[in-house]
Amino acid sequence: MKKSISLVFINIITLICILVLLASCKKNDAKQNSIVTNEEDSITIEHRDKLKGVSYQMAPTKTWLNANEKDDVKMTIVMDLNRTDASNIKKMDSIIIPTTFEGKREDYLPFPLQLEALKNISKIIFFSYPTQTFAAYKNGTLVYTGPTNMGREKDPTPTGLFFTNWKAEETTSTFNDEWELKWNFNIENKLGVGFHQYELPGYPASHSCLRLREKDARFLYDWADQWVLADTENIKAKGTPVxxxxxxxxxxxxxxxxMVKNPDALEISEHELANLIKLNLASIIKEQKNSKLIAQHK
Known part of the structure; x- marks a missing residue:
């Protein structure tokens, strides 16, 4: 009888210990979940409106350049608007110019300055085919934007979600070994598609790559992340989403x-970008978490 009571007592003590342990685990899990939530909630996006009241007009290229070519600020904005570079703008008969240069570079380009849907995405790059522009965002805030010349009609740039792979300060084009590409960052390894410096004639003219002015190509080259390889055939972690x-x-x-008739004709809405993110969010977050885990174990 005494032995039976003793066994019951031991079982009760064991059960109590198990319950205490489970409660402790749940508390720790709740604490960890709370920390994750707080980290996400702590990311705030500073909102800024674009310069208002900007309108546009056409101007004879030679006349405008004679008066403004030495003004770097004006030249950058006007080259952005015409999706071109310093050498190719001289070949144009007329160019679109703003009525004021009081804004920043991003005020004259179509991407929104912030986007709540990107709040928890550490880095992402967008390339807009219809507007021939690109934008880089960090946790929902626009950090850089500029013009691009993408694939010509015969060789269109593929669309969809990609990730930055390998990069090279200078490499040779797969289409022509005489074409030297500076600050090249590959995003589609099998097709050889990437963004890099090359001339911008002011319209889609590439063989599927995403052309940039050298300053812009260098920024993305330094800013985006490369893939991490497990070996020569397997990817351990993907780079920055594009x-x-x-x-x-x-x-x-x-x-x-x-934009001469309607200054907002090309504006890309937050809603449009949010829908693009919604379609690809699961893949982006999955790769982002994987990259962070690998970085922690280096």
Missing amino acids: IVFGKYDFKAPKPWLQ
Whole structure:
């Protein structure tokens, strides 16, 4: 009888210990979940509106350059608006210019300055085919933007979600071994597609790559992350997500010329980008978590 009571007592003590242990585990799990939530909630996006009241007009290229070519600020904005570079702008008969240069570079380009849908995405790059522009965001805040010249009609740039792979300060084009590409960052290894410095004639002219002015190519080259390889054939972690989206109407006039009649004609809405993110969010977050885990174990 005494032995039976003793066994019951031991079982009761054991059960109590198990319950205490389970309660402790749940508390720790709740604490960890709370920390994760707090980290996400602690990310705040500083909102800024674009410069208002900007309008646009056409101007004779030679006349405008004679008066403004030595002004780096004005030249950058006007080259951005015409999706071109310093050598190719001189070949144009007329160019689109703003009525004021009081804004920053991003005020004249179509991407929104902030996006709540990107709040928990550490880095991402967008390339817009219809507007021929790109934008880099860090946790929902626009950190850099500029013009691009993407794939011509015969060799269109593929659209969708990609990730930055390998990079090289200078490499040779797979289409022509005489073409030297500076600050090249590959995003589609099998097709040889990437973004890099190359001339911008002011319209989609590449063989599927995403052309940039050298300053812009260098920024993305330094800013984006490379993939991490497990071996020569397997990827351990992907790089920075890149979304290429939209279509370009090769039969129509250059789309940015519409801004003369409607300054907001090319504006990319937060809603449009949020929908793109929604379609790809699971993949982006999955790769982002994987990259962080690998970085922690280096």
